[in-house]
Amino acid sequence: MSEHRNPALTTDAIIIKDDKVLLIKRLNPPYKNYWALPGGFVEYGEKVEDATIREAKEETGLDIVLDKLVGVYSDPERDPRGHTVTVAYTSTVTGGKLKSDSDAKDAHFFEINKLGSMNLAFDHRKILDDALPLKPKQ
Numbered sequence: 001m002s003e004h005r006n007p008a009l010t011t012d013a014i015i016i017k018d019d020k021v022l023l024i025k026r027l028n029p030p031y032k033n034y035w036a037l038p039g040g041f042v043e044y045g046e047k048v049e050d051a052t053i054r055e056a057k058e059e060t061g062l063d064i065v066l067d068k069l070v071g072v073y074s075d076p077e078r079d080p081r082g083h084t085v086t087v088a089y090t091s092t093v094t095g096g097k098l099k100s101d102s103d104a105k106d107a108h109f110f111e112i113n114k115l116g117s118m119n120l121a122f123d124h125r126k127i128l129d130d131a132l133p134l135k136p137k138q
Helices: 048-060 124-131
Strands: 008-017 018-026 039-041 061-071 084-096 105-113
Touching: 008 048, 008 061, 018 048, 039 048, 048 061, 048 084, 048 105, 061 105, 061 124, 084 124
Parallel strands: 008 084
Antiparallel strands: 008 018, 008 039, 018 105, 061 084
């Protein structure tokens, strides 16, 4: 009989404030020192929505509310550690103080129109492209 395996479930938060999006610099591999969306693994028995809020707080110090579901990203190659499926939400800051913590070595708000050339971790470029259609420069 073959071993039953499931993908791991993760979540990512697209935190938007004043036409800027919050990214964290990853402290650990994979993608160590790359900028990424705040997020992480959903714990057993935890709602994805609650995990998104928890991970954002752990990595950025900020309290958020979820605005809308951006999408579900399930490419088996999206994470070199193994097959992960992420659920991504746009969100708004409701409190807290910005500070990198947990798996993040830095946290910074970047202007949305300046994200184009950044090399991001995982498939976070695609997630951001889906969440933040870039406006043409005027």
